[in-house]
Structures are given as structure tokens and as C-alpha cells.
Amino acid sequence: MSSTTTKSEEREKQETILRIEGLTKHYSQGSGLFSSIWPKPKVKAVDDVSFEIERGETLGLVGESGCGKSTLARTVLNLVEPTDGAVYFNGRNIADLSGEQLRQQREDMQMIFQDPQSSLDPRMKIGTIVEEPMRAHDLYEGEREERARELLEKVGLDPQHYNRYPHQFSGGQRQRVNLARALAVNPDFIVCDEPVSALDVSIQAQVLNTMQELQDEFGLTYLFIAHDLSVIRHISDRVAVMYLGQMVELAETEELYENPQHPYTQALLGSIPVPDPRAEGRRGLLEGDVPSPIEPPSGCRFRTRCPKLIAPEQYEMTESEWTGARRFMRAVSRRTFEVENEAQLRDEFFDQGVPSGEAGDIVETAIDLLLSDEWEQADELLEESFADPSICAQEKPDYAVETEYGTGVHHAACHLHREGIDNTANAD
Structure with a gap:
């Protein structure tokens, strides 16, 4: 033509x-x-x-x-x-x-x-x-x-x-x-x-x-x-957000900027500089680097950096306990700290107390491994116990979520929108 x-x-x-x-x-x-x-x-x-x-x-x-x-x-x-x-x-x-x-x-x-x-x-x-x-x-x-x-x-x-x-x-x-x-x-x-x-x-x-x-x-x-x-x-008119080769969110422009539903989108928007000298702290900070596109993570590709990783269903943990376990797991994986003694580890990651039950036993074992300078074994234990069993690692997410601005469909690839899931232990 x-x-x-x-x-x-x-x-x-x-x-x-x-x-x-x-x-x-x-x-x-x-x-x-x-x-x-x-x-x-x-x-x-x-x-x-x-x-x-x-x-x-x-x-x-x-x-x-x-x-x-x-x-x-x-x-x-x-x-x-x-x-x-x-x-x-x-x-x-x-x-x-x-x-x-x-x-x-x-x-x-x-x-x-x-x-x-x-x-x-x-x-x-x-x-x-x-x-x-x-x-x-x-x-x-x-x-x-x-x-x-x-x-x-x-x-x-x-x-x-x-x-x-x-x-x-x-x-x-x-x-x-x-x-x-x-x-x-x-x-x-x-x-x-x-x-x-x-x-x-x-x-x-x-x-x-x-x-x-x-x-x-x-x-x-x-x-x-x-x-x-x-x-x-x-x-x-609409915005699509991409992470590690996949689409994680798609919505009308106002909807996405005013009502972001994926943790990665929220982090991107939170990283926009605020022209206010009174603003304190760092906004939209993500820990860690983007994983390799050669071997991307299973399930949700953002899960290795996500601040709202969903706790495995087999462990009963409070919000503060899961937050501490998640921070501890990622810090061990990235070796972002030095091991001085047991008290230092507990103060840095579990000031509210080590999780109870089976989750607590896993954390205690990982602490013992670190005190013996066995970082790889501690990393493998925490990854297999807390990251791999999470639904975030098991299934690729893709959900249509409720729209607050505009009339278009809002897609968000995050298991936090899975119907019936309990997110109380994952809220920031």
C-alpha cells in the first residue's frame, strides 16, 4: 500500500x-x-x-x-x-x-x-x-x-x-x-x-x-x-514494564503511575528523584543485581530481588519473622556482611527474635554453618528452605487486577494478586 x-x-x-x-x-x-x-x-x-x-x-x-x-x-x-x-x-x-x-x-x-x-x-x-x-x-x-x-x-x-x-x-x-x-x-x-x-x-x-x-x-x-x-x-497512552526479558506489568499510563501493582514497578517509580531537600533516605532501593538471562530464576523472575517475596506455605511466621529470614537469606547469598559472633548475627537480622518452629531450626542451622565459615552450605540451606518452596519460584505469575484509574485492563505478573493468598507476612 x-x-x-x-x-x-x-x-x-x-x-x-x-x-x-x-x-x-x-x-x-x-x-x-x-x-x-x-x-x-x-x-x-x-x-x-x-x-x-x-x-x-x-x-x-x-x-x-x-x-x-x-x-x-x-x-x-x-x-x-x-x-x-x-x-x-x-x-x-x-x-x-x-x-x-x-x-x-x-x-x-x-x-x-x-x-x-x-x-x-x-x-x-x-x-x-x-x-x-x-x-x-x-x-x-x-x-x-x-x-x-x-x-x-x-x-x-x-x-x-x-x-x-x-x-x-x-x-x-x-x-x-x-x-x-x-x-x-x-x-x-x-x-x-x-x-x-x-x-x-x-x-x-x-x-x-x-x-x-x-x-x-x-x-x-x-x-x-x-x-x-x-x-x-x-x-x-499505556505503559508496559519489562524485567529480564518478560513483561511484568501493563496498564494505562495514569493507572500504572498512580496504582502500580508489581513490586518492580513500585521500585522504579520510587526511584524517581524528589525535588525536596527535606526528603530523607533512599527511595525505590532494590538489593542485588539483575540475574543472568542465561539462567533466569524460575517462576517470577523478579523474586531474587523482590522485597515482597511470599513466604512458603509450610512455615508459620509473623511479618517481622519472615522479614528477618528473608533479609538473612539474601545477605548470606550476596555475602554482604562479615561474621563476628553469634550475637552479632542475631542483632543484625533477628532483633525481634528468630522464627519459631521448623523455620527457626533452619535459621539456627544456617547460623551455625556461618560460624564455621561454611557460607555455601548455609546459602544452599536457606535457598532450598525459604526461596525454592515459595509460590514465587514455583509458578510464572500473570493476573488481571482491579483498575482504579481509567477503564483499561491492568495486567500484573505478581503472585501477590493470586486469589485467596495471605499476604500479611509480606507487607512492608
Whole structure:
């Protein structure tokens, strides 16, 4: 489809422009003569992700660096081949396309990259850069210069700059050139991979406002990736939160920011700096590092860092007892303290008393192991006793929770929302 009229008719026919079902992308580690004999474990960059994007909306995608956001974006566009799953664009599975069919499909799907400088050829004038997609798709022959100048003006640049080179522009202006290039073939859908993260804050707002104006004018749909939560809130209609290759929460923007239901989302929002010199303490602090995507945790992937890990059902512990046991287990795993004596361990982790019953026996045994400098044995005992039996380690969570703001569905991948579960021992 190359004409605007045809695209407009297509937009009216279908509401959901993009549907992702079980999208997975695993990377093999290295290659060589012996790779088939001793295969290396796979990096699970994106693992079983599903969501939909409605026509004309902006879906924001947020998460820590390395969580799989950019891999997801490139897999959605079939720039990298998915390991499994399906990507339906206008009802057509683009994962099955190749060659000329895929080239034609990309007329409707474009991408804006993170670095506005490296994504532009320094040897080409910006007019030629904007015209390049038109030539690749055999569009607007005889009208390309006129259209390029028009698009430069649309994105806030002077059409007279048509013959200038990228180095003659600022970072914000170069990103506007990237935006004009993405619009050159009149696409329906644009993936924006952190398009303003390399820009000054004062320029970010200008570029974001331009993108929103163009979205309204051309009926565009955005998948907008960023790590800046304020940027995501400004531009997104809905927000998806990603952690270690999986989606952990998805909701309308106001709902997610005002009523976050996943502990990871709560930590992200809590990490936003507060412009108040009277504010004390560190907000949104998470202990530990993101686990390896080669061997991600079972069940809920956030459980190794979650401050609300659910206690195993076989142990009867009060809130304070479980809090102490959980802190003790993680501190032993990360070796964040030195063992001086038994009294020091009890004061540091169990000032309210060691848990009673079987849970207390496990803690006492772990303390004895630490006093004997047997860290690995203590770590294994605590992990097998307290972490592995938890429902957080046994099942992958996925729940629809009650919405307080807006009318859309709120998905939260956290077992705290499992019907009938007792969370009294896990509240902070």
C-alpha cells in the first residue's frame, strides 16, 4: 500500500494494529568448531512476551538497561528473526515473511534509533537521507525532493537546509531528520528506540511535542522505548514494564503511575528523584543485581530481588519473622556482611527474635554453618528452605487486577494478586 487513501481506509477497518503472541528471542553464545559438540547455554533476551497495540496509540516500554527492550523492538520489526512466537501487523504474521514480501511490509513499519548521530550517514546530505526510503520502496518518483523538503518543515526544520550535512546540525535537529526519514514512506507504525535519551532535557520536550503533533496529523502508532519514566509518562497512552526479558506489568499510563501493582514497578517509580531537600533516605532501593538471562530464576523472575517475596506455605511466621529470614537469606547469598559472633548475627537480622518452629531450626542451622565459615552450605540451606518452596519460584505469575484509574485492563505478573493468598507476612 503506497497511497494515503488506501492507508486511511485500512486504518478504519482494524483497531488493533499490532498483536504480539508469545514472542521469544534467544541468542546462542558464540560459535566455532566445537559448538555443536559442546553447545553453550542460550541468552534469553526476550521470553514469551504478549501484548497488543491499538491503532493511533502510543505504548511506552520501560525497564532497566539489559532487560530486552531493544531486542523486543528489533524482533517486532523482524530486523532479527524471532526464536518463537508471532507478530501480527494488520492481521498478518510478519514473522513468516521474507524477501520481497518483508521489504514491502516495512513500508508500513519504520524505526527511529537512539543515537541521532551514528544513525545518519555523515557523507550524505540530509535531503538525500530523507529521500532514501522513498527510493528503496520506489515511491514518489519525480516528487521526492519536494516531499523531503515538506517533511523537513513538518518536523520543525528549515526546508532550505536540504543540502546540509548531518554534522551541521545539533543533536535535537539530527533526531528531527531521523523522524522525517521515518515518515518518508507514510508508515502506519513507528518503533522509537529511546529517541530522546541522547538529547538535552530542554530539547527532549520539543522533540516529544513534535512527535505527538505528527502522530495526530498522520494517524501514527508508536511503540516508544525509554528508561526515563517522566518521558514515558508524557507521551504514552499505556505503559508496559519489562524485567529480564518478560513483561511484568501493563496498564494505562495514569493507572500504572498512580496504582502500580508489581513490586518492580513500585521500585522504579520510587526511584524517581524528589525535588525536596527535606526528603530523607533512599527511595525505590532494590538489593542485588539483575540475574543472568542465561539462567533466569524460575517462576517470577523478579523474586531474587523482590522485597515482597511470599513466604512458603509450610512455615508459620509473623511479618517481622519472615522479614528477618528473608533479609538473612539474601545477605548470606550476596555475602554482604562479615561474621563476628553469634550475637552479632542475631542483632543484625533477628532483633525481634528468630522464627519459631521448623523455620527457626533452619535459621539456627544456617547460623551455625556461618560460624564455621561454611557460607555455601548455609546459602544452599536457606535457598532450598525459604526461596525454592515459595509460590514465587514455583509458578510464572500473570493476573488481571482491579483498575482504579481509567477503564483499561491492568495486567500484573505478581503472585501477590493470586486469589485467596495471605499476604500479611509480606507487607512492608
